[in-house]
C-alpha cells in the first residue's frame with residue numbers, strides 16, 4: 001500500500017524547521033511509514049520500525065556516498081560487510097576503554113581552559129551591577145570545545161587552528177546545503193583539497209613516528225594484518241570533524257537548555273554531578289543532536305502495511321522515534337529521572353533512545369561523547385553557579401539532519 005503524502009507534514013517546511021516535534025506527533029500516529037516527495041525518501045518514524053531497519057542485514061548506508069563522500073571521501077559511515085567490520089575493529093578501540101582513558105586529561109585541559117577564560121577574563125563575559133556575568137555559552141564554549149579536543153587528540157600544531165576551524169565550517173556548510181547552492185559546494189570542495197594537502201604529508205610522517213597521539217595511532221593500527229591506507233586515515237579525520245564536532249556541541253547546548261528550562265533538575269545536577277550522565281542520556285532521547293539517519297534497503301522491506309522497494313531511500317526519523325509513546329511514557333516531558341530510558345545502557349547499542357542509532361553503525365564515538373559531556377558540563381557547573389537564561393533570551397533549535405542551538409545566552413554567578 002502506498003500512503004498519500006497530501007496530509008503528512010512536510011519535513012522541508014519552515015514549520016517543521018521551527019518545531020519538528022509537532023510534525024513527529026502526526027507522523028507517529030497517522031503516517032508511520034510515508035513517502036516524502038520533496039526528498040524522494042520514505043520517512044519511518046516509529047521506534048520499533050527504525051530498530052528493524054537498523055538491524056536488517058539487507059540494508060545499506062550507501063546513501064551517504066552521495067551526501068557526504070564528495071567532501072570526505074569514502075568513510076566508515078557508508079561501508080558495509082567485511083570492509084565496515086575491518087574499519088570498526090581498527091578504529092573503535094581508540095574511542096573507548098583504555099584508548100579513551102589516555103585522552104581524558106587532554107579533554108579536561110581543553111574544557112577547563114575554555115571555561116576559565118570565560119569566567120576570569122573580564123572581556124569574555126559581560127558583568128552586571130548585581131555581580132552576575134552574561135555569556136553566550138554555545139558560541140564561547142560548546143562550539144570550540146569538541147573541535148579543539150579533536151585537534152589536540154590528533155596533536156596538530158596550534159598554529160593550524162584557524163585553518164582547521166575553517167575546514168570544519170566549510171565541510172559543515174557543504175553537508176547542510178540541502179538547497180544545493182553553488183557557494184557552499186565550492187567552499188566544501190576547496191576545504192577537502194586543502195585538508196588533503198595538509199594531512200597526507202603529516203600522515204606519512206606519523207606513520208614512521210613514535211608519538212602516542214590519535215593520528216599516529218590510527219596510521220600504525222593493525223589488526224590481523226589489516227591496516228588503514230593514508231587515504232582512509234585522511235577521510236576518517238575529515239569525517240571525525242563533523243561526526244564529533246557539531247554533535248557534541250549540539251548535545252551540550254541542548255542539555256543545558258533542557259536543564260535551565262527545568263530548574264529543579266538543574267539544581268539536582270549541581271548537587272549530584274553523577275546525574276550529568278542521566279541528563280545527557282535524556283537529552284539524547286528528548287532533543288537529540290542527530291534527528292535523521294538514512295538507509296537503502298537491498299530488498300523490498302515491509303513495515304506495517306507498507307512495502308518500501310529495494311533501492312529506495314529511507315529516512316529514519318530518530319527525533320520522532322525517541323518520542324514514540326509506544327516506547328516512552330509521557331514522551332514530550334524532559335525528565336532525567338525517567339526509568340524507561342536506562343542510563344546504564346544509554347551509551348551502548350542496546351540503548352532505549354536512538355540518539356546514537358542502533359545496529360552495526362551505532363556511533364563509534366559514543367563513549368568519547370560521554371566523556372566530553374561529563375567533563376565539559378562539570379567545568380561549567382564548577383565555575384558558573386545559578387545558571388539562568390539571559391534576560392529576554394529564548395533558545396531556538398535549528399536543523400533538519402542535525403539539530404542544536406546557534407546561541408545560548410546565559411547569566412551566572414562566577415565561582
Ligand code: HEM
Pocket residue numbers: 061076077078088095239240243244245247248251288289290292293294354355356357360361362363364365366368369
Ligand atoms: C553526542 C554526540 C554524538 C551523537 C549524538 C552522535 C550520533 C551518531 C549517529 C546517529 C550515528 C549514526 C549515523 C548513521 O549511520 O546514519 C553516528 C555514527 C558515527 N559517529 Fe557519532 N555521534 C556523536 C559523537 C561522536 C563523536 C565524538 C565521534 C568521534 C569519533 C563520532 C564518530 C562517529 C562515527 C565515526 C560514526 C560512524 C560509525 C559507523 O558507521 O560504523 N560520533 N553518530
